[in-house]
Amino acid sequence: MDKPTLGPQCDAKGAALFDACKSLVRKGEWNAALAAYASAVEAGATPDAAARVYRAIAQMRSGSDAAAAITTLDASLLREADARIDLKRLVVSPLVRDGALSSAAAVLHALVDAWPRFADERRMLASVLGRLRRWDEAVTHADAAALIEPDAPAVRAACIQLRLQAGRVDEAAELARATIDMACAHSDHAHAWLTALTRARQTDLAAHLASGLDAAALPDDRAAAAVVQALANDNRIEHAINAGEAALRAGLDGAALRSQLGQAHLANASSDGGHARALEHFARGVALSPQDMRLMTLYGETLLRAGRHEDAIAHLQTACELGPDLAHTRMLLARALRYTGRHAEAADHLVTLASQRPDDEGAQRLTIAALSQAGRKDEASELYRRRLGARRDRLPRSFAQALAQLDDRIEKISIPKERLDWAWALRAPDDTMSRERWERAARWGHLADHLMLEWLECRDDAIEEAMIILDDLDETERRFAPLLAKGKGVVVATAHVGPMYAGLMVLELLGIPSRWVASMPGVATAHYASALISTADQTEAQVARQCFRALQSGFAVCIAVDGAPNPAAPRIPFAGQEITYSSFAARAAHRLGSPSVFYAPRWRDGKIVQTLEVLPAVEPGEDVEAYALRWQEAYLGHVRAYLAGAPEDLRLSGGLWRHVRPVDRSAHATRDARDQDLPCIN
Numbered sequence: 198m199d200k201p202t203l204g205p206q207c208d209a210k211g212a213a214l215f216d217a218c219k220s221l222v223r224k225g226e227w228n229a230a231l232a233a234y235a236s237a238v239e240a241g242a243t244p245d246a247a248a249r250v251y252r253a254i255a256q257m258r259s260g261s262d263a264a265a266a267i268t269t270l271d272a273s274l275l276r277e278a279d280a281r282i283d284l285k286r287l288v289v290s291p292l293v294r295d296g297a298l299s300s301a302a303a304v305l306h307a308l309v310d311a312w313p314r315f316a317d318e319r320r321m322l323a324s325v326l327g328r329l330r331r332w333d334e335a336v337t338h339a340d341a342a343a344l345i346e347p348d349a350p351a352v353r354a355a356c357i358q359l360r361l362q363a364g365r366v367d368e369a370a371e372l373a374r375a376t377i378d379m380a381c382a383h384s385d386h387a388h389a390w391l392t393a394l395t396r397a398r399q400t401d402l403a404a405h406l407a408s409g410l411d412a413a414a415l416p417d418d419r420a421a422a423a424v425v426q427a428l429a430n431d432n433r434i435e436h437a438i439n440a441g442e443a444a445l446r447a448g449l450d451g452a453a454l455r456s457q458l459g460q461a462h463l464a465n466a467s468s469d470g471g472h473a474r475a476l477e478h479f480a481r482g483v484a485l486s487p488q489d490m491r492l493m494t495l496y497g498e499t500l501l502r503a504g505r506h507e508d509a510i511a512h513l514q515t516a517c518e519l520g521p522d523l524a525h526t527r528m529l530l531a532r533a534l535r536y537t538g539r540h541a542e543a544a545d546h547l548v549t550l551a552s553q554r555p556d557d558e559g560a561q562r563l564t565i566a567a568l569s570q571a572g573r574k575d576e577a578s579e580l581y582r583r584r585l586g587a588r589r590d591r592l593p594r595s596f597a598q599a600l601a602q603l604d605d606r607i608e609k610i611s612i613p614k615e616r617l618d619w620a621w622a623l624r625a626p627d628d629t630m631s632r633e634r635w636e637r638a639a640r641w642g643h644l645a646d647h648l649m650l651e652w653l654e655c656r657d658d659a660i661e662e663a664m665i666i667l668d669d670l671d672e673t674e675r676r677f678a679p680l681l682a683k684g685k686g687v688v689v690a691t692a693h694v695g696p697m698y699a700g701l702m703v704l705e706l707l708g709i710p711s712r713w714v715a716s717m718p719g720v721a722t723a724h725y726a727s728a729l730i731s732t733a734d735q736t737e738a739q740v741a742r743q744c745f746r747a748l749q750s751g752f753a754v755c756i757a758v759d760g761a762p763n764p765a766a767p768r769i770p771f772a773g774q775e776i777t778y779s780s781f782a783a784r785a786a787h788r789l790g791s792p793s794v795f796y797a798p799r800w801r802d803g804k805i806v807q808t809l810e811v812l813p814a815v816e817p818g819e820d821v822e823a824y825a826l827r828w829q830e831a832y833l834g835h836v837r838a839y840l841a842g843a844p845e846d847l848r849l850s851g852g853l854w855r856h857v858r859p860v861d862r863s864a865h866a867t868r869d870a871r872d873q874d875l876p877c878i879n
Contacts, residue, residue, distance in 0.1 A: 418451025455482030693852025
């Protein structure tokens with residue numbers, strides 16, 4: 198029997214029901230739309246492509262069978278239905294908003310298959326795939342979108358940003374470099390370019406780009422923060438601060454901008470109020486983003502350096518709670534606790550730090566000192582014994598062998614470039630050594646002094662091997678004799694230069710009773726430990742009392758005047774930088790009438806010779822402040838002359854080196870920018 202044929206009236210009814218389905222879908226009435234579709238089919242109508250697509254939309258939105266509905270969306274069906282805009286509006290956007298990213302990606306894949314030459318769908322798909330961490334696919338679709346719309350800055354920015362998120366930093370930076378003109382012309386999207394160049398350490402190009410952007414006209418505070426960071430990284434500190442302040446005046450406030458601006462103020466060596474302004478910015482940033490661990494740490498550290506220890510503790514504790522594994526933050530918290538006399542808490546935090554960083558000798562040494570200061574002497578001694586054994590095992594069998602191996606380590610050590618640059622500028626005018634040779638010698642000297650400390654502390658049984666490198670000491674003995682004969686002790690002012698640890702051996706060999714103010718823990722068991730006055734586990738007052746007692750007993754007391762364990766220690770200007778400086782040595786000499794000398798060993802032809810210069814004596818009736826200034830001038834003069842000498846005598850760490858900053862390049866930035874021929878730079 199033949200199947201009955203549907204008449205025109207039935208077709209019209211079915212078409213009307215399919216149209217109703219489409220209309221109801223657009224109104225968001227999913228179940229009613231599905232009912233209209235079902236009624237049309239029951240009436241014998243055949244759905245066209247549009248009806249099938251809108252039914253699928255209703256199924257996805259009603260949750261009746263979303264996965265099955267997505268599989269029906271093939272390319273030919275979508276093209277015939279011409280429902281591209283409704284699919285994005287009614288399906289993709291809600292799925293993304295609800296976090297159903299895999300489903301959103303599947304729908305977008307179908308749209309891309311249907312309309313491969315449309316950039317918007319590819320850009321959206323790339324974004325969703327990025328959120329799903331499907332990096333290779335995301336980059337592929339972003340690049341395809343960029344080929345379709347090569348002049349669209351938002352698309353190109355997505356190509357860069359996705360590469361950054363995928364960890365393909367070098368690729369991102371190369372793309373940013375190749376398309377730098379686009380960032381110059383479209384500052385709204387320059388953030389991606391700046392971030393890529395900054396993360397790839399292409400600081401010069403990032404700064405050139407940043408210098409041509411109007412920070413006040415950027416879209417948000419994060420873009421402005423990227424400008425400040427790029428300029429500061431290239432040591433254009435004044436320009437960085439000006440850009441950040443302009444952005445704030447334009448209303449672009451936010452934690453990211455406050456963080457970068459605060460750091461720029463800290464780096465502004467020419468500003469007396471840099472710390473105060475940095476604190477203002479960090480405080481505002483923390484208020485805006487109280488969960489930002491890095492910003493909280495920056496704020497706490499700056500408070501610590503300002504001597505506001507109690508305030509620092511509150512913020513550093515919060516940062517540690519937010520990030521329990523942040524070693525640097527925990528170390529700062531322990532230091533703040535120590536300076537408020539809360540030694541037991543400081544020790545607890547450092548024990549945690551030591552367990553987190555078992556191979557970090559600096560963390561282990563701090564922990565030993567904290568345990569000792571907290572009265573936990575047995576624990577401190579046991580930890581010191583274990584660490585000493587581990588360090589001893591890493592040393593070569595002989596000192597000569599250890600010294601010979603330093604050449605192999607020269608290229609592996611990291612020394613801040615600003616320290617090398619500053620030292621290079623201080624060398625003698627007639628020095629003709631190339632920068633490469635000079636720097637290699639300076640690195641060797643750094644390693645040699647630290648080797649000497651390791652040997653003195655770890656190889657008690659072979660100290661005489663290190664003594665072989667000491668040159669004749671007769672002249673040093675002759676010059677010390679009349680000073681000691683006065684019976685008032687001798688203030689020996691040293692600095693963090695040269696093979697400074699050789700001094701311990703020198704005074705011992707000469708039989709001169711001495712004490713050395715040093716950061717070695719008081720539980721140290723090395724041969725020279727009895728000659729040390731430890732700053733690591735004693736208060737400043739305790740250290741001062743021991744120094745006075747030693748001087749009154751006729752000892753030579755050696756003090757690194759440029760060293761200060763307290764991060765809030767005062768600084769003074771010196772040779773274009775700021776260095777920590779303690780007037781304690783000068784004041785001790787004035788109070789007790791003790792003679793004082795500047796002492797610094799140096800290398801000469803593979804041997805260590807001694808530099809000994811007598812410092813000013815107290816004039817009858819001389820005021821302590823006037824004497825301290827006169828003494829300071831003489832001491833700094835000797836240090837400056839010493840730094841002009843051989844590069845292997847620089848040392849390059851601790852003391853006067855600790856706060857060396859790069860020179861602000863802002864004054865040269867305009868000229869440098871013009872040399873780069875970038876269209877966005879005038």
